[in-house]
Amino acid sequence: MDENSQNRSLTIALAGNPNAGKTTLFNALTGLKQKVANYPGVTVERKEGPWTVADTEVKLIDLPGLYSLDATSLDEQIASEIISGKRDDLGQLDAVIAIVDATNLERNLYLVTQILELGVPTVIALTMIDVFERELHEIDIDKLSTLLNTPIVPVNAKTGRGSDELAAAVEKVIGTHREPPPIAESESTENGKIFARYKFIAHVVQETVKHNDESRHRVSEKIDRVLTHKFFGLVILVGILLLVFQTIFSWSSLPMDLLEHGFGGLADAAKSLLPEGILADMVADGVIAGVGGVVIFLPQILLLFFFISLLEDSGYMARAAFLLDKLMSGVGLHGKAFLPLFSSFACAIPGIMATRTIENRRDRFATIMIAPFMSCSARLPVYTLMIATFFAGQTVFGFVSLGAVLMLAMYTLGIVVAIMAAFVLKRTILKAPPPPFLMELPPYRVPNLRAVFQNMITRAWLFLKRAGTVILAISIVLWALMYFPRSSSEAVTPPAATSVGAVETPEGVTLTAESEQLKNSYAGKLGHAIEPVISPLGFDWKIGVALIASFAAREVLVSTLSIIYNVGKDENEESETLIQAVREAKRDDGRPSWTPLTALTLMVFFVLAMQCMSTLAIVRRETNSWTWPLFMLAYMTILAYLAAFATYQIGKLLGFE
Amino acid sequence: MMTLTELPIGQNALVSSVDNKNAVTKRLMEMGVVPGVSVEVIKAAPFGDPIEIRVRGYSLAMRRNEADAVRVSF
Numbered sequence: 001m002d003e004n005s006q007n008r009s010l011t012i013a014l015a016g017n018p019n020a021g022k023t024t025l026f027n028a029l030t031g032l033k034q035k036v037a038n039y040p041g042v043t044v045e046r047k048e049g050p051w052t053v054a055d056t057e058v059k060l061i062d063l064p065g066l067y068s069l070d071a072t073s074l075d076e077q078i079a080s081e082i083i084s085g086k087r088d089d090l091g092q093l094d095a096v097i098a099i100v101d102a103t104n105l106e107r108n109l110y111l112v113t114q115i116l117e118l119g120v121p122t123v124i125a126l127t128m129i130d131v132f133e134r135e136l137h138e139i140d141i142d143k144l145s146t147l148l149n150t151p152i153v154p155v156n157a158k159t160g161r162g163s164d165e166l167a168a169a170v171e172k173v174i175g176t177h178r179e180p181p182p183i184a185e186s187e188s189t190e191n192g193k194i195f196a197r198y199k200f201i202a203h204v205v206q207e208t209v210k211h212n213d214e215s216r217h218r219v220s221e222k223i224d225r226v227l228t229h230k231f232f233g234l235v236i237l238v239g240i241l242l243l244v245f246q247t248i249f250s251w252s253s254l255p256m257d258l259l260e261h262g263f264g265g266l267a268d269a270a271k272s273l274l275p276e277g278i279l280a281d282m283v284a285d286g287v288i289a290g291v292g293g294v295v296i297f298l299p300q301i302l303l304l305f306f307f308i309s310l311l312e313d314s315g316y317m318a319r320a321a322f323l324l325d326k327l328m329s330g331v332g333l334h335g336k337a338f339l340p341l342f343s344s345f346a347c348a349i350p351g352i353m354a355t356r357t358i359e360n361r362r363d364r365f366a367t368i369m370i371a372p373f374m375s376c377s378a379r380l381p382v383y384t385l386m387i388a389t390f391f392a393g394q395t396v397f398g399f400v401s402l403g404a405v406l407m408l409a410m411y412t413l414g415i416v417v418a419i420m421a422a423f424v425l426k427r428t429i430l431k432a433p434p435p436p437f438l439m440e441l442p443p444y445r446v447p448n449l450r451a452v453f454q455n456m457i458t459r460a461w462l463f464l465k466r467a468g469t470v471i472l473a474i475s476i477v478l479w480a481l482m483y484f485p486r487s488s489s490e491a492v493t494p495p496a497a498t499s500v501g502a503v504e505t506p507e508g509v510t511l512t513a514e515s516e517q518l519k520n521s522y523a524g525k526l527g528h529a530i531e532p533v534i535s536p537l538g539f540d541w542k543i544g545v546a547l548i549a550s551f552a553a554r555e556v557l558v559s560t561l562s563i564i565y566n567v568g569k570d571e572n573e574e575s576e577t578l579i580q581a582v583r584e585a586k587r588d589d590g591r592p593s594w595t596p597l598t599a600l601t602l603m604v605f606f607v608l609a610m611q612c613m614s615t616l617a618i619v620r621r622e623t624n625s626w627t628w629p630l631f632m633l634a635y636m637t638i639l640a641y642l643a644a645f646a647t648y649q650i651g652k653l654l655g656f657e
Numbered sequence: 658m659m660t661l662t663e664l665p666i667g668q669n670a671l672v673s674s675v676d677n678k679n680a681v682t683k684r685l686m687e688m689g690v691v692p693g694v695s696v697e698v699i700k701a702a703p704f705g706d707p708i709e710i711r712v713r714g715y716s717l718a719m720r721r722n723e724a725d726a727v728r729v730s731f
Binding site for chain 2: 067068070072103104105106107110190191194195198220221224228230231233234318322323325326327329335436437438439440441442443
């Protein structure tokens with residue numbers, strides 16, 4: 001190590017192919033002290049953590065996986081810029097640790113030859129050596145090191161064995177200058193260079209690796225005989241998806257209830273601890289209710305990420321993309337769009353974040369634009385309320401529950417519209433030639449639970465951070481719209497001790513005051529203002545208020561209806577009183593507010609409308625522009641309006657009211 | 658001379674050339690599909706597309722559209 005490098009903190013990057021064990025090694029080296037942020041201006045995640053080299057703490061960066069320095073995806077482009085020292089925020093790296101998977105030596109060495117050509121101080125960490133030797137191959141590591149003129153350290157990414165040796169090797173190369181090997185410099189064309197690198201690699205591998213068993217243990221191929229079978233492969237895929245959903249919904253119900261009660265208790269505590277007034281109201285009804293309403297989805301999101309990491313880590317996700325690519329390409333999407341769309345059934349936010357693996361920008365944006373059509377878990381409370389209120393106990397053909405049919409119909413409607421939207425988008429504003437599909441099918445591996453949990457924790461933290469910022473702000477705004485201007489509510493609520501009636505039903509009295517307040521609030525005025533627009537859908541102004549509120553988050557509809565119909569805030573979508581209140585609600589002219597047809601219209605609207613501020617915020621971040629989220633809000637909501645309009649008007653023509 | 662798309666499943670062949678057909682050509686080569694390398698078609702997905710090949714000891718999936726650019730011989 002030279003003197004210069006000791007004066008500042010050293011930066012070392014981990015680079016390697018996807019599936020080479022890079023992130024597992026990163027976890028083993030840095031433990032839990034990782035930081036996840038974004039590279040400035042782009043949405044590529046920057047993971048870094050502390051690591052010790054020669055008793056000094058250095059900054060270790062986990063680069064996105066890449067096959068080549070000539071990048072095709074955004075992730076790869078960033079990684080490539082960092083390795084080449086072209087990024088201003090990091091400058092020149094002090095060393096690169098190139099991860100090489102021994103079981104996939106030739107292709108892994110391709111990136112290594114490119115890194116060596118740059119002349120950066122490099123150490124090779126050789127992973128999967130145990131698997132390689134178990135498959136009865138032999139590798140001469142010393143000779144490989146000599147031929148590549150680079151130190152090689154065998155490591156076990158899972159246990160961290162070999163990390164001390166790795167640190168020692170890194171210490172030695174820092175500050176050294178090396179001549180790039182003359183592998184491809186005589187070639188003038190791109191393809192010529194690639195060919196020359198592989199020729200060099202073939203020579204190196206031939207000199208150092210001995211395959212003792214030519215028949216090879218192709219375990220993954222045997223598993224794939226079932227899992228990517230023409231028929232059973234699809235059946236198993238559907239089965240796995242159903243199982244994952246079933247588990248997410250059943251395992252998350254208890255923690256969600258606990259969180260809901262926890263936030264309810266917190267709101268009560270805030271009301272009793274804080275002096276009565278605007279501050280207490282804002283904290284309890286705005287901050288705690290708003291943020292709590294979103295945070296209760298944390299168990300579902302954790303479980304979803306648990307299963308996604310599990311499927312991804314095991315190697316199955318690539319198979320799912322392989323199985324479904326033909327179907328997806330029919331509407332112009334990439335096989336890799338399957339995972340984001342699948343995730344969006346739980347929540348569009350992780351789904352949209354998962355589109356990053358799609359290399360082509362237009363394909364990626366098309367996937368983002370249709371992801372919110374997948375019925376997410378926030379729509380469930382709305383569907384459940386409508387079905388429980390108007391369609392409970394009814395059957396089709398005498399034995400199939402009408403509720404289940406309607407539920408299935410809503411999910412199907414979302415999928416069908418998504419397919420049509422993708423079809424149109426890919427032929428108009430996102431027009432592009434069919435995306436190239438070239439994807440590694442990595443060998444199946446037992447998932448590394450530590451990495452799975454680490455991924456879950458990172459995601460949960462990002463989600464909570466958003467709940468603490470964007471959603472917090474929106475909740476306060478929404479609360480203020482319903483809270484101001486203050487009508488003479490103090491006058492409506494009589495002092496508790498003055499009348500016997502008030503003592504007996506204090507709750508009813510305050511609730512009446514609350515709905516009076518709502519009517520005169522800015523939100524109430526907005527509801528009246530949009531009544532002409534929504535009356536062709538069969539909605540009155542009160543439903544309008546709930547609709548406006550639900551544009552922050554869909555599930556807000558249920559709590560807003562509770563406020564509007566004086567039911568009290570602790571009601572949930574299945575509580576008898578809210579159902580009763582919705583059934584009995586009257587319009588200003590005395591007709592019932594709701595009919596089965598209105599309920600169906602509302603459900604159709606909720607399937608298609610873009611009513612989620614958090615999703616729009618994520619789309620803004622992922623596309624790096626306001627155009628796309630605004631376009632999404634407009635086109636989805638117009639579609640929702642038209643579909644709801646058609647539902648209501650056709651329903652009326654058919655004689656339903 | 659046939660293309661990778663026409664190669665029967667389970668049959669080994671050598672890549673003789675990769676057409677400079679589209680943007681994916683370079684990527685194919687970077688992934689190790691270069692002239693002289695041995696390839697084998699493992700299977701086709703349920704609807705006939707994409708296909709899975711084995712090259713340099715690992716599995717690579719590609720659409721027939723991409724595989725058409727790869728010419729093979731025995």
